[in-house]
Amino acid sequence: MKTLADVFREALREKGIDSIGTLSKRFRKSKNKLQDMAIEIVHGKGAVFRIPEKTAVAWDLNGNRVEGSHYAYAPLCMKDKFEMVLSPEELRSKLPDWPYFIIDLQLWDRHTQKEKGKVCLQINQCYGLLRDYFTGSELTVTWANEEFKKMFHGPLDRITSYGGSTAEFLMEKGIDEVVLLDPWADEVLSERDFDVRAFVIGGIVDTGGEKKLTPKIGEELEKAGIKVRRRKIVLRGDVTGVPDRINRILGIILKMMVEGKPMDLAVYEMQEPLHARWRLRKELPKRAIRYRVDGKDFRVVEKELFDEYSQWLKIRWEDFVKVLRELDLIALERRRIHHLNKISNARIIKGKLYRVILLKKASMLCYNC
Template sequence: MRLKDVFVSELARRGVSRVGTRLKKVMSSPDPIARMALYVANGKADVCKSDGGLQHSFTLDGQFVDLPPNAYVGKCRSDILLTRDELTKHPFPYVVVDCRFFDEHSEKERWKIELQVKQTLGIVREYMWDEKLVVTYRNVGFGKYYPSTEEFLREKGIERVVLLDPNGDELYRRTGAECFIIGGIVDKSGTKRGYTSRIGRALEREGVEVDYRRIELRGDTVGVPDRINHIAEILLRVELDGEDVESAIKAVQPPLVAKWRLRKELHEKTVRVCVGERVVRVVEKGAFDEFREWLNITMRDFYDVCREQKFFVVSEKVMGRIKASEWDERRRCFRLNHN
């Protein structure tokens, strides 16, 4: 359940079926109800009884109608129906980006961390509200800043956290945890392996119970997006939307990352074929349909990877003929007569 869902539920419980506003960013938003909820949760607006000044509104499913609203979102002059405190009392998790190793990054890596945190705030706003994104050890200008993760946890009375760690002992699945920690780490140089685990060990020394979880895609971390904002979106899709991890990964997965995994998997789908003295590998075109069920790839991506790997793509009919041909045990290939 997202903030928008809570907002709609609270309005309906108060007998509101249509809500209006004069806020321009809400009116122009592709999801005006979600934007209203965000304004209220961020303390920039309240929900009050309609003053009768508007003759248009939005239904709770976001449809614009030429009817006066039951309630108004903005600066209230009449009785308040729903306050920020009432809306945000519903439990939502914290997403903490721990940047304790920020100074060990190159200038380009630091820029990428700042960009990814900014993008993470955009993701958090789709599901929750601004203060649910916490950034520690480095104030990058986005999210609620705390000097340390430990200080934040003490202030909120949080004793147990889930650390999204590629080396985690357990697979990540929906946990219902109160707080998730993502390492503010960008490793373009390959020198920061194990840094996320170090965050966990540092927290444990301060008495925090750390649940180390790794996100895997069908038994491997290859193909799992590693950008901070992508990790945040995966966990919010799973925790708040109830998606399974594989579906969440595919929804977030950039095609470039999907192709990394395709390169690793595709070899197992190939067949060795001997044509004279030459040995080639062929793959059935239908393999694409299997991969696109769980990888965010297009047919063009499939052909691009086959071309890179020098794999020939053949039809199901041709593959049947290949497998019906003579098997050369010594060379471990199907032997075709090239005449």
């Protein structure tokens, strides 16, 4: 899927422009200069002008530094001084129909004040993510009441703020089918779902436990006649370890949709150690070996599992140790576990497999986390 920078690049090439500069220092530290210039043009803050003398700083259309250019981004207040070659109206006319990404706030009043603050922060971060790919106005907040507007410290004028319901917004836009990101859905999100014109991501922060509020949003949409594709994001087939923050869910969708990354990699890149530890708590017990030494039980895992899990979970060594302690597990090197298996006998005790070691050999089992 094209980004705004791609559209801007094509528009410049159509006019025979192969490099662009700026008359200020504003974009010099930008990581994606074409994207950031295009954002300002789309929002009517500037345009591309032809200037008589080359700029001191310029970049080619791949973002590489070049020795100045006769074409530059400048604020619209300079339109009387230089020849405008690409106006905001012209660039906006070239924009594709990117999908809307909807944050539904119908359950706003069920949140505590602290949760409401978190929702506002995550929505602001969602704008930043969309701004990196599209224009930012694709972010839509429905049921946007006055309390939200007062608490939201982001660019309210650059997102789509809608006071009515999500269903009303969709019907106004002529959209009759959406993807609802729902961790309790049966089907997994895939590239086949990227043909819809709107994604409903949520608008819920559940610090008080699993309230399963997201499905209620889907029920309301279906009552209004909107077809809802309920989809979940998984990591290696399981929702555990998938970030639950609105902005991180959006980031996963964008990495899959725009960058073409597989879901597991997109989840990994948007994951934080907190989310990774959730999954590690679930995975490590599966790999534990039970030992019984003189009537005392131990559960042991291979220390090398850290290297294995860190390939797809964003964990640090301290996260690995933290989870070991929480689960009362012991980590030993693989070679030591092989030795313990040699000096132990396998037995079924209360329906579970144990390796039983004689008391005089108990010193072989130690805490080497």
